[in-house]
């Protein structure tokens with residue numbers, strides 16, 4: 001394959017097309033993409049990632065190269081759709097100098113006529129444009145009831161486990177991605193197979209702070225050939241959900257570490273005030289509690305939730321943090337009373353239960369109110 005060196009290459013819009021036995025569709029798909037080249041936009045490159053198809057897919061691509069010099073082909077062993085995309089992204093970023101990378105199926109299910117709309121949305125400042133079947137205006141006219149149900153349930157799991165509730169279609173294979181975000185992605189973490197790769201990549205991009213928007217698409221039946229996604233893809237999808245949930249819990253883990261540090265700040269200042277400065281045991285806790293609240297607030301603001309784009313002022317957040325902490329302290333006390341006085345649980349254990357329940361409530365309030373994520377922010 002003949003590739004101009006990266007330095008001399010102009011910025012391009014690169015389409016990564018995974019193929020496995022798509023001889024009935026790939027030719028038309030490539031021609032249709034190139035026919036939507038607009039003079040004012042970056043030149044289009046198409047990179048086909050074929051996993052040693054046993055049919056004529058590769059021959060058809062090679063024959064089209066004479067007409068389309070910016071058509072490229074890489075080949076490899078079949079390890080799954082995700083693996084093919086990882087190789088395709090890496091190749092595109094290393095050799096083709098893309099500004100925007102498109103993901104698109106090669107079977108005619110994704111309409112290239114929508115490409116200018118995707119690019120307009122990127123020009124408007126979005127980093128990820130998702131061709132969405134499940135927003136208003138989008139549709140899956142040929143899906144059976146079973147396929148629709150599986151798709152909807154899968155999306156629901158990803159949205160909640162992955163903390164991307166704002167996205168309606170997390171498994172769509174038609175997307176435009178600003179290349180700088182892909183460079184930044186931990187592709188190694190991403191799963192290798194079909195649907196789960198798509199959902200992992202989406203979460204990874206949104207966690208990285210990519211501003212995402214959905215563009216309605218109609219997802220019709222493939223033009224020819226058979227579906228390549230298997231039961232194995234569906235099993236990997238399910239196994240991948242807890243992985244997403246754990247990665248998404250990063251904020252909660254940091255928040256808990258900060259909470260623990262607050263215990264030491266509280267205790268340390270209390271001991272210093274009473275033992276060194278001789279302050280009374282009634283006044284000292286007021287100062288030590290407030291000090292730990294302040295240190296927790298600052299650490300959460302500048303570490304735990306640092307990446308979130310929050311528009312409210314620092315003072316407002318500080319006030320909200322105090323309100324949430326007050327509410328959590330009341331719940332701590334009520335839970336303790338319930339566990340100790342009503343259920344007869346040992347006092348230390350009852351206290352620990354109270355602290356755990358309060359910590360979770362505290363996190364939920366602060367995460368969803370004080371440091372509420374703006375739409376599309378990380």
Ligand SMILES: Nc1nc2c(ncn2[C@@H]2O[C@H](COP(=O)(O)OP(=O)(O)OP(=O)(O)O)[C@@H](O)[C@H]2O)c(=O)[nH]1
Pocket residue numbers: 017018019020021022049050051078079080081084104105106107109173221222226227228229
């Ligand atoms: N390179 C490569 N491509 C794959 C692999 N699995 C699927 N693909 C391609 O990925 C795209 C999506 O797969 P499809 O079989 O169309 O999945 P789908 O659209 O959910 O299923 P249908 O609606 O039945 O088409 C197609 O272009 C496939 O050829 C793979 O293991 N390697």
Ligand SMILES: [Mg+2]
Pocket residue numbers: 105107109222
């Ligand atoms: Mg398909």
